[in-house]
Amino acid sequence: MALPRAQPAEILRAWQKDDLYEQKLAGSLAKFVSPQYVSKTVPVSSLLYKSLTTLQDLQTLGEEYSGIVQVDDTFHRLPSFFSRLLSIILSTFGEDITRRLLKNAEDKVVRSATLKPEAQNFFLIMLKAMGNITSKITSIHRALSYISGGPIQIGKSLMGIDYVHVRPAVAYHAHLRLLGFVTLVHAFLSCGHSIYQAKKHFEQMSDFPNEVDSSKSCVACLEEIVNPCVLQCGHFFCMQCCYGPLEICALCRTPFTKNTVVPLMNFAPGVH
Structure with missing residues (x-):
């Protein structure tokens, strides 16, 4: 049993x-x-x-x-x-x-x-x-x-x-x-x-896959952009992603080096 x-x-x-x-x-x-x-x-x-x-x-x-x-x-x-x-x-x-x-x-x-x-x-x-x-x-x-x-x-x-x-x-x-x-x-x-x-x-x-990213969200981590940075290709990401694992632009796949990343002060993506 x-x-x-x-x-x-x-x-x-x-x-x-x-x-x-x-x-x-x-x-x-x-x-x-x-x-x-x-x-x-x-x-x-x-x-x-x-x-x-x-x-x-x-x-x-x-x-x-x-x-x-x-x-x-x-x-x-x-x-x-x-x-x-x-x-x-x-x-x-x-x-x-x-x-x-x-x-x-x-x-x-x-x-x-x-x-x-x-x-x-x-x-x-x-x-x-x-x-x-x-x-x-x-x-x-x-x-x-x-x-x-x-x-x-x-x-x-x-x-x-x-x-x-x-x-x-x-x-x-x-x-x-x-x-x-x-x-x-x-x-x-x-x-x-x-x-x-x-x-x-x-x-x-999908609204801007190949244009300059004007969204408030970082495409790499999908979080709100904190301490924004811009790459040579013109796309915006947060500083943690740019100086972290990211080696190519997540939007256009353009390679970049850390010394080409430009931090943006007093700038908020999406605000014009």
């Missing part, structure tokens, strides 16, 4: 407990590293904690506290080592890996000598929008787990891992379902706003 599927409240309680222990471990590790590496202690502590528990076919402290156990999609067997390993990697580094891939794709589009300016602008805007939506995917998945159950970590869901009770379960907490719907609505609204902003930027760029 299969054990009953774990309820969302118990899964959430276990996740909160494990997150607390991971934070404490990260705080302890931070005492032994230089300040520049403190931010790295968070993923390292998560990887270490899960490797000593989940990867060893053991319950985490949070799972033991809530009386739940990880199982595969049959609900009769423990997850395979390969499934557990991939779920740990995806849960710990999945969002960071996705952002790095999108950033590399943006750099390749900017440096491309074959794409037309219109296509370049379109891909840059889409990649920027995808980057904004990435963080919302985690929120959507968490909301769905509040509503219908299942693991909170998206890595476990991708690998077909779920939870069952090994002790009598407590009553289902109805407020989690409401929280799930609210979180879901907020995440969808945020995604819609990102898509709307991408559409708005693309419409602005």
Whole structure:
């Protein structure tokens, strides 16, 4: 006879407990590293904690506290080592890996000598929008787990891992379902706003793809221009982009060097 599927409240309680222990471990590790590496202690502590528990076919402290156990999609067997390993990697580094891939794709589009300016602008805007939506995917998945159950970590869901009770379960907490719907609505609204902003930027760029950029937005980072600079080709960008990774004009693909960038004082693009 299969054990009953774990309820969302118990899964959430276990996740909160494990997150607390991971934070404490990260705080302890931070005492032994230089300040520049403190931010790295968070993923390292998560990887270490899960490797000593989940990867060893053991319950985490949070799972033991809530009386739940990880199982595969049959609900009769423990997850395979390969499934557990991939779920740990995806849960710990999945969002960071996705952002790095999108950033590399943006750099390749900017440096491309074959794409037309219109296509370049379109891909840059889409990649920027995808980057904004990435963080919302985690929120959507968490909301769905509040509503219908299942693991909170998206890595476990991708690998077909779920939870069952090994002790009598407590009553289902109805407020989690409401929280799930609210979180879901907020995440969808945020995604819609990102898509709307991408559409708005693309419409602005399509109006003057090869003319001097008079928009208030920097084509490279798609943010409002701060400390405007002008290139030899006549296009405006913010100083952070000109003196940062940008090596060719994102509008006309004209190469430039940092010493040819002209900072503009007391000038606001789009104001005539």
